[in-house]
Amino acid sequence: MPRxxxxxxxxxxxxxxxxRRPLLSASFDAVLATILGRKASDIGCWVLAVGSxxxxxxxxxxxxxxxxxADLVQRLxxxxxxxxxxxxLLPEHLAWQAGYFAWQAGYWAESFGPADAQPLIDYLRDQRxxxxxxxxxxxxxxxxxxxxxxxxx
Numbered sequence: 001m002p003r004x005x006x007x008x009x010x011x012x013x014x015x016x017x018x019x020r021r022p023l024l025s026a027s028f029d030a031v032l033a034t035i036l037g038r039k040a041s042d043i044g045c046w047v048l049a050v051g052s053x054x055x056x057x058x059x060x061x062x063x064x065x066x067x068x069x070a071d072l073v074q075r076l077x078x079x080x081x082x083x084x085x086x087x088x089l090l091p092e093h094l095a096w097q098a099g100y101f102a103w104q105a106g107y108w109a110e111s112f113g114p115a116d117a118q119p120l121i122d123y124l125r126d127q128r129x130x131x132x133x134x135x136x137x138x139x140x141x142x143x144x145x146x147x148x149x150x151x152x153x
Contacts, residue, residue, distance in 0.1 A: 007065035010048070012120055013073055014058050015107040022054035023090055023101065026128055031089055032057065032080065039079040043067055048117065051124025058124045060117070069109060077103040 017023050024032065033050035036059055040047045044064035051058045059076065063069060084090055084101040112120060123130075 005065045007063075008114070009063040009065070010112050010114065010117065011061050011063055011069060011109050012058065012112055013061060013069075013076075013107055013109045014056060015073065015077060016056040016104045018102040018104050020055040020104065024052045024054050024057065025091075026052075028052070028090060035080045035083050036076050039076050040072065043072065043075060045072055049121045049124045051127035053127045053130070058127060060112075060120055060124065073107050073109070077107075 029050070029052050032052060033047070036050055036057075037047040040061060045067055046062040048060040048062060049058075050060075061072065063072060081100075081102055090101060
């Protein structure tokens with residue numbers, strides 16, 4: 001009988017829409033969380049929480065011991081963009097101006113411990129408030145491919 005390798009790897013991951021376009025409406029939050037949860041589960045990972053702003057998403061994940069973080073993020077981004085485009089899950093006047101929905105290349109990730117889980121879940125729950133119209137938008141320079149010139153988000 002094979003032995004299991006116990007591991008508790010918790011990761012906070014953030015990535016943005018292409019060119020940080022404000023395409024993610026609050027009405028889409030539950031749909032996106034469901035897609036991401038299902039895709040993570042397919043490879044043995046668990047989404048603990050999802051929080052969105054209009055141009056980026058935060059995901060708290062328990063990473064399976066056999067899944068590299070980069071593979072998980074690639075699958076989540078690719079599968080969610082595919083579902084959005086295939087099923088036209090965003091209003092046409094938003095997502096289809098560019099012809100399709102896409103995520104920007106790259107992501108930010110940081111591990112966290114179990115004691116930090118609830119404060120992070122609370123932080124994700126407040127993303128819409130944290131990034132409301134009263135806060136100035138973050139400015140990101142883009143290269144000629146529409147990617148962040150500074151890398152990252």
